[in-house]
Amino acid sequence: MKILIIGPSWVGDMVMSQGLYIEIKRLHPEAKIDVMAPGWCKPILERMPEVHRAIEMPLGHGQFDLKTRYQLGVSMRDEHYDQAYVLPNSAKSALIPFFARIPVRVGWRGEMRYGLLNDVRANKKSFQFMLERYVALAHEKAAMTGTGCLGELETLPYPALAIDSQQQADARKQFAVSDDKTLIGLCPGAEFGPAKRWPENHYATVAAALIEKGHQVLIFGSAKDRPVGDAILAQLSDDAKLQCLNLAGETDLNQAVDLIAACDTVISNDSGLMHVAAAVGCNVVAVYGSSSPKYTPPLTKDVKILNTDIECRPCFQRECPKSHLKCLTELSPQSVLEACQELKAMRARIV
Template identity: 25%
Template sequence: MDPILVVSFPAVGDFVRSHSAIQLIAQRCPNRPIDVVTSSVAAPLASLMPGVRKGWGLDKRPRRLGFMDRYRLAQQLRPENYRTAYLLTSATKAALAPWMAGIPERIGYPREFQFGLVNRFPADWLRQMLTLGRQHLRFYEEICEIATLASEPAPLEGWPAPQLVIPPGQMADWRQRNNVDVSKPVLTFYTSGLDDRRTWPIERFISIGRDYSLRGWSIWIAGASREHSAAAAIKAALPQAFDFTIKSRITDAMCQIAASTLFLGVDGGLAHAAAALNVPSAIIFRPNWAFKDGPINRGVQLLEAPIATPSAIHGTRGVSEEQARDALTRLIAEKGLPPGG
């Protein structure tokens, strides 16, 4: 059957969340292979997404169209004989490669007036234009309406949650290469960078990690180069913690998170991956961000500052250590896990 191309988002978290729409497309077109376009960083995750055949990597260039990069991608796409492209992002430049590749049906919202580049619209496209292209309150509803052409109301139980599945052989190989001790439960931290507005105070991670370590848990730190400094600060206070930020392959990061018992982190790509990997997770958000951008997966505790928190307190500092501890305790009780801090 004719394959389908889904043009997704470059950021890891947004790409993971786009799997909700990909699942809907797969349900509507069960006999057509689905490939995706994302960044080269996120593209390896395509192999972990049920219903996806392969991923194409295209790196974004801030404030630049990247025309030649998109032209080269189009030349690679053309022999694949895609007949339909779903443009989950409404940016004009995202539509260029499918158009240059000659894909006849290009589905999306023409928010940047890219009529012609996009030639089939969801049923509510005019309303979207008249409201200046405002997104729905929740990200995943937006992309799911593109996937369904807004032809059906959202089910009461919600659209499908994103999934990432690691093959057992790949997981076993990762455990062997990293000499993982499977006898202890694991609490994984994801901090983001120290200068990131999403970062939670490092001393709170350290305090929780110290208590869980005393109770027999292993403490792991997930991330890449951006998280090196935060990981170093945690490891300086908790020498027994394992720093995985020095290993930059994203598929290894997925294995590390999947091998965890619990996940505590801030809003970001690896937090969305933890939710999609079905790891019990407590995720910390800035005020008013959890509902709009939080994972929809079950087994996730979304943490925000209480509504009475003074507006002068920015970022995630309004989420107390007690809130995080209580969320982890609830996850432990729900999953019947060994007690922690």
């Protein structure tokens, strides 16, 4: 069986989509899975052993360009794919498999794409978690009758990204990452907006406390997150700054994945890197503000999920509609430090 998957456009969603690929390979061990996705997701796909080939989508997020999609689809007809899975909900995302004349085209009901898809699933709300929704697509529609048909979330295939030990060693050397200190990762950015970002001063308080315990702190993120990392550094003492590296915008995604995997614990907002940290085996302390873990939690057993219980959250807004951000400001650094300690103790008991 030869399968084409039109993958998600965001790093976190791409990580979670690995659950579908694992399930397909479980059901069809000889299947060859090709995934088409934006170029920035390619380093993630290359770390999934289930993926035969990562195909770069030449169109930007939100770009329609019917002509290019038609040409892409026609060019793929010689691949003779047996089946396609379309993970985004848009109609345009279903065009390439349609133009490629792939006989079976599976996806959830979205923007008027009946015909573009010929195996349309309509009961998405029966599945609470995104991972469930991905995994359900690997099964026959008739079997996916609703809540519980896949079992509990903990029994589903969790993402597990491969780590390149040589690349990891090279990255540690390039960025002067300690070989003898316990590494703590901070992921203080959030592409979605400020209502997902725990305050920089809280991150700085946590960083200072962990450095005082003898750890080295690594700040991860894109170039957009570098000012946030700089703001954290600015609040540390001169001595503490020597043990805190702002790698936001300095690493490529491959390096970031390998260095995150070298961390004992990662403290993160609800972001793509949170899902990376879960998929490479870190302890994860996940801080939720305007969003909720009831849909896209970090998929690991080594996790502490923290949020405040004020009545206006989760609002799922990019910016706080009440202009106070209490869902984030009232979540204390001490609670994060305690969560780190609890995860450390849990892992020690297991070992």
